[in-house]
Amino acid sequence: xxxxxxxxxxxxxxxxxxxxxxxxxxxxxxxxxxxxxxxxxxxxxxxxxxxxxxxxxxxxxxxxxxxxxxxxxxxxxxxxxxxxxxxxxxxxxxxxxxxxxxxxxxxxxxxxxxxxxxxxxxxxxxxxxxxxxxxxxxxxxxxxxxxxxxxxxxxxxxxxxxxxxxxxxxxxxxxxxxxxxxxxxxxxxxxxxxxxxxxxxxxxxxxxxxxxxxxxxxxxxxxxxxxxxxxxxxxxxxxxxxxxxxxxxxxxxxxxxxxxxxxxxxxxxxxxxxxxxxxxxxxxxxxxxxxxxxxxxxxxxxxxxxxxxxxxxxxxxxxxxxxxxxxxxxxxxxxxxxxxxxxxxxxxxxxxxxxxxxxxxxxxxxxxxxxxxxxxxxxxxxxxxxxxxxxxxxxxxxxxxxxxxxxxxxxx
Amino acid sequence: xxxxxxxxxxxxxxxxxxxxxxxxxxxxxxxxxxxxxxxxxxxxxxxxxxxxxxxxxxxxxxxxxxxxxxxxxxxxxxxxxxxxxxxxxxxxxxxxxxxxxxxxxxxxxxxxxxxxxxxxxxxxxxxxxxxxxxxxxxxxxxxxxxxxxxxxxxxxxxxxxxxxxxxxxxxxxxxxxxxxxxxxxxxxxxxxxxx
Numbered sequence: 001x002x003x004x005x006x007x008x009x010x011x012x013x014x015x016x017x018x019x020x021x022x023x024x025x026x027x028x029x030x031x032x033x034x035x036x037x038x039x040x041x042x043x044x045x046x047x048x049x050x051x052x053x054x055x056x057x058x059x060x061x062x063x064x065x066x067x068x069x070x071x072x073x074x075x076x077x078x079x080x081x082x083x084x085x086x087x088x089x090x091x092x093x094x095x096x097x098x099x100x101x102x103x104x105x106x107x108x109x110x111x112x113x114x115x116x117x118x119x120x121x122x123x124x125x126x127x128x129x130x131x132x133x134x135x136x137x138x139x140x141x142x143x144x145x146x147x148x149x150x151x152x153x154x155x156x157x158x159x160x161x162x163x164x165x166x167x168x169x170x171x172x173x174x175x176x177x178x179x180x181x182x183x184x185x186x187x188x189x190x191x192x193x194x195x196x197x198x199x200x201x202x203x204x205x206x207x208x209x210x211x212x213x214x215x216x217x218x219x220x221x222x223x224x225x226x227x228x229x230x231x232x233x234x235x236x237x238x239x240x241x242x243x244x245x246x247x248x249x250x251x252x253x254x255x256x257x258x259x260x261x262x263x264x265x266x267x268x269x270x271x272x273x274x275x276x277x278x279x280x281x282x283x284x285x286x287x288x289x290x291x292x293x294x295x296x297x298x299x300x301x302x303x304x305x306x307x308x309x310x311x312x313x314x315x316x317x318x319x320x321x322x323x324x325x326x327x328x329x330x331x332x333x334x335x336x337x338x339x340x341x342x343x344x345x346x347x348x349x350x351x352x353x354x355x356x357x358x359x360x361x362x363x364x365x366x367x368x369x370x371x372x373x374x375x376x377x378x379x380x381x382x383x384x385x386x387x388x389x390x391x392x393x394x395x396x397x398x399x400x401x402x403x404x405x406x407x408x409x410x411x412x
Numbered sequence: 413x414x415x416x417x418x419x420x421x422x423x424x425x426x427x428x429x430x431x432x433x434x435x436x437x438x439x440x441x442x443x444x445x446x447x448x449x450x451x452x453x454x455x456x457x458x459x460x461x462x463x464x465x466x467x468x469x470x471x472x473x474x475x476x477x478x479x480x481x482x483x484x485x486x487x488x489x490x491x492x493x494x495x496x497x498x499x500x501x502x503x504x505x506x507x508x509x510x511x512x513x514x515x516x517x518x519x520x521x522x523x524x525x526x527x528x529x530x531x532x533x534x535x536x537x538x539x540x541x542x543x544x545x546x547x548x549x550x551x552x553x554x555x556x557x558x559x560x561x562x563x564x565x566x567x568x569x570x571x572x573x574x575x576x577x578x579x580x581x582x583x584x585x586x587x588x589x590x591x592x593x594x595x596x597x598x599x600x601x602x603x604x605x606x607x
Contacts, residue, residue, distance in 0.1 A: 031426060031444045031473050038448060048442030048529070048553055057534045107431040115439060212606055229599035234606060317606050341605045345598070349515030349587065355534040357432075374605070376598060379589040381538055403601055404594030408587040411496065411519035412580075 001025055003123040006033040006044070007130075007140050014130040014158045027119055029140060047115055050122045062356035063392055069106055070364040070395060072273035073099045076289075079267050083260050084253060084297070090304050091337040091368075094296055097330040100361045105288055106273075112143055113276055120151045130156040139284065146279050213314040215340070217242040217321040217328050223345065225406055227320075240314060242331070251301025261293050300330055307334045316340050322347045324361045332397075336367040344398065345376040347407070352382030358389050366395035373398045378405045416461040417567050420502040421450065422495070422517070423467040424509030438532030443508060444475065446527075446553050450506070451477065453557070453564040455484055460564055462486035463502060465495060465513075504572060506560060510535065510543075518546060518583050523572035525563065527556040539586060545579035548572055 002024040004015040009032055012019075019026070026044040028034045037044040073095035080095075081088035095102065120127055129144045144153055216227065216239050227239060265286060268274070274282040310316075319335045319342040321328045328344075335342040344362065351359050362375050375398035377383055383400050390396040425432075426440035454462040464481045470491045471478065481488045489498065495516055499505075504523045507514055510533070517524055524547045528535055535543065543549065548571075550556035562570050584590050591597070 028441045028445070031440050031475070034441050034444045034448070035473075035475060046442040046445045047439045048446070048531075051438070051531050053531075053552070056530045057532065059534060103432060111431055111439070214602075214606070225595050226598045226602070229595045230602050233599055233603045237606060318602065320602065343602065343605070349512040350510070352586070353510055353536060353539050355536050357533075374601075376601070379586050381586045384538065385536060401601060402589060403598040404589045404592065405587055406594040406598065408515060408519070408583070409592060409594050411516060412583060412588070 001123060002125045003027050003119060003127045005029050005119065005127065005129045006037060007138070008032055008132070009036040010132050010158075011130050012036070012040070012042070014132070014156050015128065018128070018156070025123065029115075047118065051118060057356060059356040063358065065107065065110065066103075066358055066360060066363065067393070068273040069099060069103065070096070070366075072268070072271055073102065073364075074366075075271065076264055076268060079264055080260065080297075083263065084255050087301075090308075091333040092300050092304055092330065093333055094292055094300055096364065096366070097300070097333065098292060098296065098326055099364055100324050100329060101326060102288070103360065105285065109139055109143065109281065109284055110276070112139055113147065113281075116143060116147065116151060116153075120153070126154045127152075128154045128156055130158060132158045142284050143281070146281055146284070147277065150277050150279060212237040212317045214239050215242055215310075215314075215316045215319040215331075215335075216240065217319070217323060217331065223320075223322055223406075226345075237317075240310070240316070242327075250298040251303075251305050253298055253301055255297075257293050257297075261290055264289055264293070296326075303327065303330055304334055307331060308338075311338050311340070318343065320345070329361050329365070332361075332365055332367065332373065336369055336372065339369070339372065341372050341374070343374045343376060345403075346378060346382070346405075349408075351377070352379075352385035358393070359386060362386075362396060362398045363389060363393040364395050365397035367397040370397045371399065375400050376403045377401065378403075378408070416459055417503045418461050418463055418501060419454070419504045419506065419563065420463040420465055420499065420517075421454075421506045422465045422508070422513050423447065423470060424507070424511060425468055426473070427469055438529060442553075444473070446557070447475075447477075447508065449557055450560050451481065453561050454486060457564050459567045463489065463498065465489045465493065465498070466491045503568075504563060506563075509533075514547075515587055518587075521578060523576060524548065525550065525556070525559050525572065527553065529553060539582070542579075542582040542585060544577075546577045546582050548577065 002018075002020075004019055004024060005027045006012055006015070007029045011033070012026075015026075026037060026042055028037055028044045028046050034044070034046065073093075076095040077093045087094070129141070131141050144155070147153070148155060212234070214230075214237055231237065231239075265282065269282055270280060271282070274280060274285065316335075317340070319331060319340050321331070321343070322345045324344070332342050346359070350357055359375070365373070367373055375386065377386060377400055380402055383402050386400045390400065424443060426443050451462070451464070454460060462481060462485075464477065464486055466478070466489060468491055478488045495513055499517055499520055502520065502522055504525070505517045505520075506525045507517070508527050510526060510528055514524070514526065526547050527550050530551050540549075548559060550559050563572055588594060
C-alpha cells in the first residue's frame with residue numbers, strides 16, 4: 001500500500017494519476033484535508049487511525065522538550081546581550097520572555113516531524129507528498145524537503161514554489177501601541193472604560209496620596225473581586241492598571257539588526273534543540289527569529305523604559321497578573337530587577353490535571369530573586385503537581401501558594 | 413416531562429494552539445475526523461437535541477458544521493459564546509478533551525462523557541481517580557464514539573443517566589480546595605505581601 005499525504009485541497013489533483021483506489025491510502029494531514037476528502041467522499045486515514053494503541057504519551061520527553069526550548073532561548077538571549085549590553089543590565093531576555101508564545105511554532109514543527117516519522121513507519125511502500133507552487137511554502141513542505149532522504153519520501157511537484165513565506169505563527173503582543181487603537185480596544189470593544197480611567201486618575205491623585213501602589217495586568221476570570229476584597233482589607237492602596245498605559249513608545253537601539261540576525265543564525269547553527277535526526281532545521285525558524293529581532297527588541301526596550309519610569313514615580317509594592325503574555329513575562333524580569341513582589345494567579349483548569357503539561361512561564365523564568373515571585377494555585381492537588389515540576393526545572397521561579405479559585409467557586 | 417434531551421458537544425482545541433495541550437500521536441485532523449463522526453450520531457434523533465459548542469478559532473476552519481448542524485435541528489454556538497451562560501440548561505455534556513471547560517461543566521449535575529486518549533494526553537493518577545467518580549471517561553476514540561452512540565440511541569435510558577456519577581470530590585479537591593472562601597484567602601495573601 002502506497003501512501004499519499006494530502007495537506008491541502010489541491011494536493012489530490014497531483015496524486016490522482018498515481019493513486020490506486022482500494023489499494024493505496026490517502027492520509028489526511030490537516031483539517032483542510034479532512035474537509036476536502038470527506039466532501040469528495042474519498043476514504044482516508046488520520047494519525048489517530050495509524051498510531052499504535054500501546055503507544056502512550058512519554059512525559060519525560062515533554063519536559064525535555066521544554067527544557068530544550070528554554071536552553072535555546074537562553075543561548076539566543078546571551079548572544080543578544082553581547083550585542084546589546086544594556087539588555088543584560090536591564091534584565092531584558094527577548095527570547096526567554098517570548099518562550100511561552102514561541103512554543104506554538106517550535107512545538108508544531110517538532111510534532112509535524114514526529115507525525116512524518118509515524119506515517120513513514122506505518123506504510124511499507126512509498127510515501128508521497130506534493131507541492132503546488134501557487135501556494136506559499138509551508139512548514140510541512142519545508143520539513144518534507146529537509147527530511148526527504150532521511151525518511152525516504154517521494155516528492156511529486158506540480159510546480160516549483162514561488163513564495164517563501166512560512167506558515168509558522170506565534171501570538172503577537174497583546175495590546176496595540178497606538179492611543180486610538182487602545183481607545184477602541186479597551187473602551188468600546190472590551191468596555192474597560194472604568195479601568196482605563198485609572199491611568200489618568202493615578203497621575204491626578206498621586207501628588208496628594210501616600211498610598212501603596214499595586215501594578216495590575218489582568219483580563220480574566222473575575223479577578224476584580226479579589227482586588228476589591230484586597231482594597232477593603234487595605235484602604236491605603238491603589239491599583240495601577242498596566243494595560244491602560246496608552247503611550248508605550250518604542251525604545252531606540254543602536255544595533256545592526258541584520259548583523260545580529262546573522263550572528264544568531266551562525267552561533268545557533270547545530271544547537272541540539274534544532275538538530276533533529278542529524279538534520280539542522282534552524283533555517284525553518286529564521287522568519288520567526290527575524291521577527292523577534294526586527295519587531296520585538298525596540299518594543300521590549302520601550303516597555304522596560306516605561307516600566308522603570310512608572311516605578312520611579314509610583315514605587316510599586318506588588319505586581320499582580322493572571323496572564324502569561326510577552327508583556328507580562330518581560331515585566332516579571334523587570335519587577336525582579338526592581339525588587340518588586342510579583343504574583344501570577346493561575347487561570348484555567350489544565351495545570352495539575354495532565355502530566356507533562358508544565359506551567360511554562362513559571363518553569364522557565366529563571367528570576368534572580370525567586371523568593372519574590374508567587375504562583376497562586378487552586379488546591380493541594382495542583383500544588384503536588386507544581387511542586388514536582390519545581391523539582392524538575394531548576395529555572396522554576398515562584399513560591400507555589402494555594403488560595404483556591406473564586407471563579408470555580410462561583411460556578412458551583 | 414421534557415420532550416428532548418439537550419446534549420452539549422464541546423469542541424477541544426485544534427489548530428496551532430493544539431500543540432500546547434496534546435502530545436504524542438494525535439493531531440488536529442484526527443480530532444476533526446472524530447468530531448464529524450460524533451455529530452453524525454445525532455442525526456434523525458427525535459428525543460435528542462444537539463447543542464454544538466465550538467472552540468477557539470473554530471469559524472476559520474471551514475468545517476461547514478456551523479451551517480449543517482442548525483439545518484439538522486441542532487444549535488450551533490460560536491467560539492465566542494460563553495459556556496457558563498448555556499451550561500445550566502444542558503442534560504448531558506460530551507467533551508473531546510479535559511480542558512478548562514471540563515472544570516466548568518463539572519459544576520453542573522449533568523452526565524459528562526470525556527475522551528482522554530492515552531496516546532495524546534496523560535491524566536494525573538490522583539485526578540483520574542477523582543474524575544472517574546463524576547465523569548464517564550473513554551480512553552480511545554472508538555470507545556468515545558460508542559458511548560456517544562449509546563447516549564444518542566438510548567437517551568435518558570442509557571447508563572449515563574441510569575447510573576449517574578455525581579461526586580463533588582474532584583471539584584472540591586482539585587478546583588477550589590475544601591476550605592472554599594477563595595476571594596478572602598487570595599486577598600489576605602496579597603495583603604500580607606504589602607505589609
